[in-house]
Amino acid sequence: MKRMFWLDLEMTGLDVERCVILEVAAIVTDLELRTLEEYTQVVHQPPEALAAMDAWCVKTHGESGLTREVRSGGRPLPEVEDALLALVDRHFGPQERVVLCGNSIHQDRRFVERHLPRLAERLHYRMVDVSSFKEVFRSRWGIRWEKSNNHRALQDTRESIRELAAYLAYVRVPETKGGTAAAE
Structure with a gap:
């Protein structure tokens, strides 16, 4: 792995069979977590998809402005x-x-899927x-990352990258000859 493909979706709920995607964000980073390219897009959905949202989604996506954006536009999912595939093709080999x-x-x-x-x-x-x-650092060392709970795909993706960087700042790999660390 030479690059990382970060993704976050905002959906009408968690049931993959009846719920749909409202927003997509993807960020390609290098292994130092430096952003190489970002993509974000609101997805067009019919009014009945929004009407089927549960109370949590109605409140959260309403407060974030996502519901309004989906109603006023967005691109078709295909x-x-x-x-997204073009982004992958620009940064990852064909195979x-x-x-x-x-x-x-x-x-x-x-x-x-x-x-x-x-x-x-x-x-x-x-x-x-x-x-x-998050679970290991919280449970083992009491280290917590406070999320903003923005629930917009691009902001959440950026926050996930910052969160991983914060955890990795605690990790120290001993230097070895030949460039690989041996398990003890």
């Missing part, structure tokens, strides 16, 4: 998937499997889930 990164990324992955199948084909089975670091 166009959004095309843009390279892309490691998906994010916070609780397994949930986003479920929506990718269901609603963005061409993108799903490019993904490696491995993922970098920042929430795993």
